[in-house]
Amino acid sequence: MKVTIDGISIEVPDGTSILNAARMIGGDIVPPAMCYYSKLQGSGGKCRTCLVKVSKGSEKDPRPMPKLVASCRTTVMDGMEVQNITSPEVVEARKGIVEMLLLNHPLDCPICDQAGECDLQNLGFEHGAAKTRYEFDRRTFEKIDIGDKIQLHMTRCILCYRCVFTADQITDHRIHGILNRGDHSEISTYIHAAVDNDFSGNVIDVCPVGALTDKTFRFKNRVWFTKPVDAHRDCDHEKCNGKVTLWYKGEDVLRVTARKDVYGEVEEFICNTCRFDKKKTSDWVIEGPRKISHHSVISSNHYETLIPLPVVKTNPLLVEANKEQFERQTRL
Amino acid sequence: MGRKLLLEHINVPGINTFDVYRSKGGYAAVEKALKTLTPDEIVEEVKKSGLRGRGGAGFPTGMKWSFLAKPEGKARYLVCNGDESEPGTFKDRYLMTYIPHLLIEGMIISSFALGANVSYIYVRGEMMPQIRILEKAIAEAKAKGFLGKNILGTGYDLELYVQPGGGAYICGEETALIESLEGKRGNPRIKPPFPAIAGLWGCPTVVNNVESIAAVVPIIRDGGEEYAKIGIGRSTGTKLISAGGNLVKPGIYEIDLGLPVEEFLYSDEYCGGIANGKRLKAVVAGGSSVPILPANLFLKTAALAPRLMSYESLSDGGFATGTMMGSGGFIAFDEDQCIVRNTWNFTRFYHHESCGQCSPCREGTGWMEKVLHRLEYGHGKMSDMDLLVDVSKKIEGNTICPLGDAAAWPVASAIRHFRDEFEWHVTNPSAALAGNFGLAHYADPLPAPEPVA
Numbered sequence A: 001m002k003v004t005i006d007g008i009s010i011e012v013p014d015g016t017s018i019l020n021a022a023r024m025i026g027g028d029i030v031p032p033a034m035c036y037y038s039k040l041q042g043s044g045g046k047c048r049t050c051l052v053k054v055s056k057g058s059e060k061d062p063r064p065m066p067k068l069v070a071s072c073r074t075t076v077m078d079g080m081e082v083q084n085i086t087s088p089e090v091v092e093a094r095k096g097i098v099e100m101l102l103l104n105h106p107l108d109c110p111i112c113d114q115a116g117e118c119d120l121q122n123l124g125f126e127h128g129a130a131k132t133r134y135e136f137d138r139r140t141f142e143k144i145d146i147g148d149k150i151q152l153h154m155t156r157c158i159l160c161y162r163c164v165f166t167a168d169q170i171t172d173h174r175i176h177g178i179l180n181r182g183d184h185s186e187i188s189t190y191i192h193a194a195v196d197n198d199f200s201g202n203v204i205d206v207c208p209v210g211a212l213t214d215k216t217f218r219f220k221n222r223v224w225f226t227k228p229v230d231a232h233r234d235c236d237h238e239k240c241n242g243k244v245t246l247w248y249k250g251e252d253v254l255r256v257t258a259r260k261d262v263y264g265e266v267e268e269f270i271c272n273t274c275r276f277d278k279k280k281t282s283d284w285v286i287e288g289p290r291k292i293s294h295h296s297v298i299s300s301n302h303y304e305t306l307i308p309l310p311v312v313k314t315n316p317l318l319v320e321a322n323k324e325q326f327e328r329q330t331r332l
Numbered sequence B: 001m002g003r004k005l006l007l008e009h010i011n012v013p014g015i016n017t018f019d020v021y022r023s024k025g026g027y028a029a030v031e032k033a034l035k036t037l038t039p040d041e042i043v044e045e046v047k048k049s050g051l052r053g054r055g056g057a058g059f060p061t062g063m064k065w066s067f068l069a070k071p072e073g074k075a076r077y078l079v080c081n082g083d084e085s086e087p088g089t090f091k092d093r094y095l096m097t098y099i100p101h102l103l104i105e106g107m108i109i110s111s112f113a114l115g116a117n118v119s120y121i122y123v124r125g126e127m128m129p130q131i132r133i134l135e136k137a138i139a140e141a142k143a144k145g146f147l148g149k150n151i152l153g154t155g156y157d158l159e160l161y162v163q164p165g166g167g168a169y170i171c172g173e174e175t176a177l178i179e180s181l182e183g184k185r186g187n188p189r190i191k192p193p194f195p196a197i198a199g200l201w202g203c204p205t206v207v208n209n210v211e212s213i214a215a216v217v218p219i220i221r222d223g224g225e226e227y228a229k230i231g232i233g234r235s236t237g238t239k240l241i242s243a244g245g246n247l248v249k250p251g252i253y254e255i256d257l258g259l260p261v262e263e264f265l266y267s268d269e270y271c272g273g274i275a276n277g278k279r280l281k282a283v284v285a286g287g288s289s290v291p292i293l294p295a296n297l298f299l300k301t302a303a304l305a306p307r308l309m310s311y312e313s314l315s316d317g318g319f320a321t322g323t324m325m326g327s328g329g330f331i332a333f334d335e336d337q338c339i340v341r342n343t344w345n346f347t348r349f350y351h352h353e354s355c356g357q358c359s360p361c362r363e364g365t366g367w368m369e370k371v372l373h374r375l376e377y378g379h380g381k382m383s384d385m386d387l388l389v390d391v392s393k394k395i396e397g398n399t400i401c402p403l404g405d406a407a408a409w410p411v412a413s414a415i416r417h418f419r420d421e422f423e424w425h426v427t428n429p430s431a432a433l434a435g436n437f438g439l440a441h442y443a444d445p446l447p448a449p450e451p452v453a
């Protein structure tokens, strides 16, 4: 199937969505996605940030589609032509969506644990307006603990439903979901039941904003002061491969997460033991520094600018990656 | 006076019982359909009748039926949409309350035509009395052999269930209704797939409004062509209009489509004019979701032709100067009504009823509600009108289901036609709190249309 997005053509298999076709092309023409998550069935279609214009339906039926469509949930047809950043209509609509998403958001990034790795922050930075036209009180909720490891701060939630799908599809049983309607909807466990099973920690990783955060990491540090390092261990959980990213500050592992790709999606889900209970370097086999996109503030913490950590010195792979620093250090 | 097809016997005492309904010719259409017609012939009759969905969108019913997928070994379902929650619309409730057997008869014929052996009537949760009435009527029909196994000895089986909803407007949207019927949260689904391919339990499903299904009864009884003789152009047959607001005689009327709106509003046979000798200021013609029109544009189109109660004539002029038939919820406003307050009230409803899945609808409805609230209570700004129009544009067309559009249109149209009344609320906040803008020029004769060059 041939599809053309913003003038760039690509051949894709049957059943590919416009968004995934765009990701195959890569670069600036990839629509932002706040709710779609390729590993979660049925996700997408809700946030509307990925709207695009289909200017030609297909070779067979070239009529354009009457409305903008959610690229994450629209499959390509042979000969389809799509406009994303080349359509002023799409750019305008997306600006509107970003404004809506931020409307009731507290914008409390300075005190939010997600800051620096927040999809909403990045989206607002790239597509939003500098000022809001909203002059009313924002919706607020009390923070609640769902179990001893996860905290929910509903005020920041954008209702992407990712955590609900995760709990449905990845964990043993789902006991949280969405209550109420409209802008008073909330993620909840209804009677504050604890979300507690082997895979529940994954809801933290899928959450695009700071609504679900890791209580064992909360307020320990800003993510851009920590160093991500890929590592693995021989995990005995049958569904977990033990492939993670460790987030170091000095010699301490402050946090363990799954490995996230350029679209903020995890490569593989991990179990709670790996995430919450293995916070010593000795628990892990170090693979090497995690590549972080230059656009991310996390990469402001360049490996070159810091004196190599002790942990780096003892691991051949990290020694290799930090060669330059070692040289500089020995020169001094 | 037009012929009544749905409400012909509505005043017969006991018409809500099987025996009286039967003695007035009820269930004859079922006998005719099951004994003398094939399912395809019924679909053909409905196509010929030109019946258009009475639930709001006006999609031709026969065409919708013919789109139903028929894969081998998979059940098909008919679901009747009795969720009626649109402000201004109360016709389905009336039918279900007073002549429940008409709906059941229609359900039997339609289910047979679609090859459904289990069908559902999904009724809004607040309508508990109607749910009881329908359940009682179903039991009666079943006892007389019109439901259950081997109906009338024809070998056709049908079970009919009534499902109460939870009382959410959004569950009237067909895919949200299906989710709710499956026992889930009533969030509209992302289409495609459409219900005709994968609906209830993933099976091909048709969702039809109560009145659409009731209209199948006279179509089969008298023939599709006979039905199509009533009405005008592509608006065939009769339509129930629930008239409310400042009218002398509010209520449910069955009209022939194509009736001039002037006659509907002012003749003694229908609404009998505006109550208390007041003058008409504005009309919402088809339920809260359709654009509001000032009196002058409602009575005449921009081309100065008299407006008719038909799908085409009401939408003449598009969004600039027209409106829509919608679900037939007719609301008349007299000169003492405040359009700003009414717009705020409608928006409050959509804000409350948005399911909250898509960000533009979830956040935008609340935003518009807050801005309108501030305008109504005298704290508005001149820039608010443009802001509202802009927000409504950001919602419209960018959402999963049409509730987003339905929330945007009343606001956009009110500002389009009544902008000076909104501005007056900003410039005279204390007067706006004490009194209201009045009729102003909203009933003045329209200017002659510009000659087309």
Ligand SMILES: Cc1cc2nc3c(=O)[nH]c(=O)nc-3n(C[C@H](O)[C@H](O)[C@H](O)COP(=O)(O)O)c2cc1C
Pocket: B052, B053, B054, B055, B056, B057, B058, B059, B061, B064, B081, B082, B083, B084, B085, B086, B169, B170, B171, B172, B173, B174, B175, B207, B208, B209, B210, B212, B213, B401, B402, B403, B406
């Ligand atoms: C927000 C929303 C609410 C709706 N509510 C109703 C309703 O209460 N009753 C109804 O018959 N149709 C309602 N509809 C229209 C249905 O989605 C569907 O089009 C209709 O039931 C189809 O029946 P028809 O073809 O017989 O008109 C609603 C649509 C939307 C978007």
Ligand code: SF4
Pocket: A156, A157, A158, A159, A160, A161, A162, A163, A164, A187, A203, A206, A207, A208, A209, A211, A212
């Ligand atoms: S808590 Fe996070 S993952 Fe869950 S719906 Fe809200 S934003 Fe999405």
Ligand code: SF4
Pocket: B170, B187, B188, B353, B354, B355, B356, B357, B358, B359, B361, B362, B399, B400, B401, B402, B403, B404
């Ligand atoms: S448009 Fe509104 S009601 Fe419809 S699916 Fe989106 S949020 Fe829900």
Ligand code: FES
Pocket: A032, A033, A034, A035, A036, A044, A045, A046, A047, A048, A049, A050, A051, A070, A071, A072, A073
């Ligand atoms: S990513 Fe497509 S709608 Fe959210």
